Amino acid sequence: MVNLRFLLLILTPFFGLQIKAEFKTWPDPYNVAISSERQLSLLKLKERQVNNLYNYREELKSHLKHVQLAVKHSRELLKSASHYPNNLLIGFKLIRHLRNDWPQYLKFMNTKLGTEEIAFSQEQLSTLPTSEDFIDALTAIYKLQTIYDLDAADMASGILDGKQYNVKNWGTDECLILGLMYQTVKLYDKSEYWLQLALFYYSEYSHQKQLDVTLWKYHNILESIVEAYKGMGNYIDAKQYALEILAIQPNHTYMLSQIPKLDYLEKNPANITEVEKDFQRQKRLCTKSYMKRLANLYCYYESWSPFLRLAPIKVEELSEEIYLNIFPDFISQKEIDVLKNAAKTNLQRVEDLSWNCSCMVAELSGSSNNVIHNINRRIMDITGMRIDKNDMLQVINYGMAGNYNPDDTEKSENVHKGNVLIFLSNAEHGGETVFDSLELKVKPIKGSMLIWANSQDIVLHHQCPLLKGNMWLASKKLN
Structure with a gap:
């Protein structure tokens, strides 16, 4: 994954950002991009x-x-x-x-x-979002557009994955920043698309002088488009925009030096190296078409334990190959509210996980919360697995492009008996859990619990990035 922190150095002359050379000295992020709950404070x-x-x-x-x-x-x-x-x-x-x-x-x-x-x-x-928050937000857009093949013009007009949302269109500022971001990671075709959108919105804006407040000018967009075309190997169009800049600023030193270089490159094209693209595994998993549920799988009521005989719980089988079941209406709205309220003040950024996790996590103990204790007891009754030594429950809040994949590797050193996911909310768009080896994708349904067993090797699962919604989930590993 390309480090997008470098982008902030590029943006400095455009937006007057106060960037320190040593990134470790930056202030701690407010985590507003990786937690929808934290974004409420922005409003x-x-x-x-x-x-x-x-x-x-x-x-x-x-x-x-x-x-x-x-x-x-x-x-x-x-x-x-x-x-x-x-x-x-x-x-x-x-x-x-x-x-x-x-x-x-x-x-x-x-x-x-x-x-x-x-x-x-x-x-x-x-109290404003920090540079790290800005990087989180940029990474989220990069992730979503790459994984779901989102069209830039659609995104700018409020369309995500074919669904129109009632939001105000993005403007020149947002499109310019994203154009610069893609230029930083050397995806020049996407950069050119966003920069052309920035140019379009600039020409359509009825109060163009107002845009000067952001400390960049029309020619700044043109300069970036020159670099995008040059990166694509389209030297003819790059020269055209360079000449347009010189028509505005005849003494533009850099563009004057670029004209002979572009003429040379047009006659002697450089070899354009294909950039290794990020998020390709997630793209394959989350955009793949999965088969419908098998007809011979069925639903029943679990009642094998004394507790379940008093209060049977509905079970839906999802796989014939492994123990993979979903329990609708496992948790009540009252219990959901208790878990979310307890988690809100304990949400933490998970620094030691891969950049593939975009969320905040709260570790809650059953010994200090009766609701968690009762949830643990119900899980134990359902699975037959003793969880006395692990009374912790992770409550997770997702942010922009949110997902949580600590085990998203080909191998895991910490093989455990099973996994539990309890959906504390629906997801408006995205957020599914994928079991690629089982050809199965599970949509979050509020109140339901998903359990699967690891018989020998860990059953790999992947959570797809959230496109829209304030998604909450509780997670537990069965030892």
Whole structure:
């Protein structure tokens, strides 16, 4: 996986980001990209910022109103004085106005505006998403677009995997950043597509001057498109955009140096090395068509233990090859709420797992929570496996492109007897669990529990990235 941290160094001249050379000194992330629950705090932050900006605008408007009245009064007096230059009354009024009003206007002009709002915004800087959060978000978009073959134009207009969502279109800013990201990982075709979208949205934007606030200009997009075409080996189009930049800025030193290079490359094309693409295994697993459930698999009620004889539980078999069952309505809404509330204050970023895990995890103990204790007891009654030595339950909240695959390897050193997944929510789009060797994909259904046994070797499973939704899940390994 290419390290996207390098992208932040590229973005510095465009967006004025304050980047430290030593990445270890960066502030800890707020994890808003890897946890949908944490993203809720962004909405509250955004609301406070918008209200603060509104208050700042109102103070400026009030001040401007007084300025406009002063201008109107001064212009009317100037007009009268011009028409009646020797009029005693006008002369006195003019002297009084210049002697008394203009010093007040100067004080008015020197007034510091929006000091409270500016101070508030300064305080809020420490609560904004960090560079690491930004990298998490970029990686999520990269992952989703690669795995699900998402079209850039569809994504920008709110379409994910063929489904339209009622969201406002992305603009030039978002498209430019993604174009630069793909340029960083040397996927120049995708980079060019995003950059062309950025150019399109720029030309369609009715208030183009407003975009200057972001510290980049029209020619910055063109510069990036030149690099994208050059990376693709399309030197003719690269030269065309380079010439367009020179028409805007004739003394653009870098583009002046590029013209002869592009002419040379056009006659002597460079060998374009195919870049090794990331997420290809996940792409194969998550976009593959899986067979429907076999007709000879069936449902029944489990009642072999004393507890289950009192409260039988419905079971659906999912495989003939191994013990792989799903238990609908295993957990109640009340129990779900208890688990989620207990987890919210304990969610942690899992640093020692691969970059393939995009979520936050809370480790909850059955000895300190009756609901977890009861869930452990029900699992023990259903499986017949003793779990006294492992009363922990992992509660997981997924973020952008969220998935959790700590065992997503060809071999595992920690073979355990079985796995349990308890779905604490539905997933609006994505988030399925795939058993590739069994040709099976399981969709998250709130309240259900999925159990499978590892007879000899670990049964490899993979969770596909979440496209949309706030997905929660509880996980447990049976030893």
